[in-house]
Amino acid sequence: MRKGVGSRAVGLAVGFVADRLLGDPRRWHPVAGFGTAAAAVEQRTYAAGRAAGVRHVALLVGSTAALGLVAERATRHSPVVHVAATAAATWAVLGGRSLVREGDVIGRHLSSGDRVAARRRLRHLVGRDTTRLDEHEVARACVESVAENTSDAVVAPLLWGGLLGIPGLVGYRAVNTLDAMIGHRTPRYRDFGWAAARLDDLVNWVPARVAAGAALTGAALDGDSLAVSRAREAIRHDAPAHPSPNGGVVEAAFAGVLGVTLGGTNVYEGRAEDRGTLGTGPSPAASDIARANRLSRRVGTFSLVGAIALALLPRPRR
Known part of the structure; x- marks a missing residue:
């Protein structure tokens, strides 16, 4: 096992499995600690x-990535220690199991007819107003969140971890967390949060397209050429209307593969936002949440393979 290369790949795999089996730690979550700080x-x-927002982001992301670099260099002397450190960082930054678990709970509430509980639980995943959503709108919001967060909370950290190791894992999560905290267009954060939002768009540009490609690959391996065709059309024609340059691509891919229509008008703190229409199928139902979860897990597995391939790429000797 070459120092820092094979151990990085193994650590990513171990951390991925830990997330699949355990989900997020219920107490002392490092990401929550970063948010508090x-x-x-x-x-x-x-x-x-x-300018103040740029300094804020540079300070927090830079210091987090620097700590990751210290951990990377301090553990690289021992493959076993490096595997453990990489696995711990990977487990800390991934959110695949928790994402699917939230979707499962919302799907069960909808299937049992408890729309009020489904709306309440949906607030764990989305920032939109959920109080007036009907069954199909709750299901749509959940499927959209599963799609976008599969890219943000699984694919992107894995790829950055495969490329840069522990600094890539924790640095990416710092960027994504700051975007969630200050990257929205409220009066307070319209300017201050600009850097966080733009940096998040940048670091997620490739992972979002990898996530979309993984969704299409899964459909192709199943021999579902219709799903592949639907997804391609949705990505090509519908995704550009979405306000997010990355979220629209992933949601369009999921809409096409699942054969449903996503997008539409969402309300955020009394402000309506038209997010375009993605796909050409019917509106999602409760049963489509389970299908989205299965697709999310599959995309995550494909992305782990890609991250391991990145980790094993030969690097120039120093």
């Missing part, structure tokens, strides 16, 4: 304007 730092760094 970021909120405290914001009390000192916040100012109206993009």
